[in-house]
Amino acid sequence: MDITKSIVFVEERGSDLEKARIGQILCGQKPEADILQCFAALQNEDGGFPYDMVQGNLSAVDNVLVALWWMDELGILKSPIADKAVGYLLAVQREDGSWDEDPSIAQYDLPPWISPGDLQTRLYLSSYAAYWLAVIGYGTQPAFQKVLEFLRKHQDETGRFRGYLHTTWIATSAFLMAGPQYSEVVEKGLQALMNKPLAEWEASQIAWALDCLGKAGLQENHPFTQKCLVELLNRRRPDGSWSSEDGETFAVVATIEALKVFKLYGRLRA
Numbered sequence: 001m002d003i004t005k006s007i008v009f010v011e012e013r014g015s016d017l018e019k020a021r022i023g024q025i026l027c028g029q030k031p032e033a034d035i036l037q038c039f040a041a042l043q044n045e046d047g048g049f050p051y052d053m054v055q056g057n058l059s060a061v062d063n064v065l066v067a068l069w070w071m072d073e074l075g076i077l078k079s080p081i082a083d084k085a086v087g088y089l090l091a092v093q094r095e096d097g098s099w100d101e102d103p104s105i106a107q108y109d110l111p112p113w114i115s116p117g118d119l120q121t122r123l124y125l126s127s128y129a130a131y132w133l134a135v136i137g138y139g140t141q142p143a144f145q146k147v148l149e150f151l152r153k154h155q156d157e158t159g160r161f162r163g164y165l166h167t168t169w170i171a172t173s174a175f176l177m178a179g180p181q182y183s184e185v186v187e188k189g190l191q192a193l194m195n196k197p198l199a200e201w202e203a204s205q206i207a208w209a210l211d212c213l214g215k216a217g218l219q220e221n222h223p224f225t226q227k228c229l230v231e232l233l234n235r236r237r238p239d240g241s242w243s244s245e246d247g248e249t250f251a252v253v254a255t256i257e258a259l260k261v262f263k264l265y266g267r268l269r270a
Helices: 004-013 016-027 033-041 061-074 080-092 103-107 119-136 142-152 165-178 180-194 203-216 223-234 248-264
Strands: none
Touching (some): 004 016, 016 061, 016 248, 061 119, 142 165, 165 180, 203 248
């Protein structure tokens, strides 16, 4: 596929950090030092990243997980910044293996999916933390095994993990990276995702699911991958962008994610 319009969309509307991310994703272009310095300056002393990425705010688990996502796209997932972020995650993991937000961040205007003490929030954060631990190489560590045990308790008979749809594709990706002993959990999770008609998914959700599952090793010939790639291509808008479940403000993010997926599966024209 020709992605000229998509690149122009990101270049014209994206932040410096977003443009650096797409440059690294598509071309392996090393981000400029000042961009990395600005990003690193956001990190709090405890290794976390501030709520809403606003310097001075308290560290939030959700923003640490977003920061790791950006680090991966910037090509700096193996760096002191990433090590400190993982150290923060390990320090705030709960006894039952899960993650939750500190109640003190309730002072901020939180999005509906982040509610300290809510099980849906805990499952979302825990699956996402498990995902990044697996990506970084912590698959044999006790912290990873504990969160897998926590998550397994919340997969229902349909294969879906309780809570948001996002939790199911992120948790399934984590279990896929955990090894063949979890093949039943993975197959049930994939079936749950396939049971939800793609017409009910936003373009950004399709891209995010394929990004997680593709990085975890889901092959192109899997029925879910094939269906999603076709659907995602059909969702590209005339200006080369993709829509986001979070509104037009996040169309650049959705477009970066879609291009990342097509690059992963070898669908981009050189």
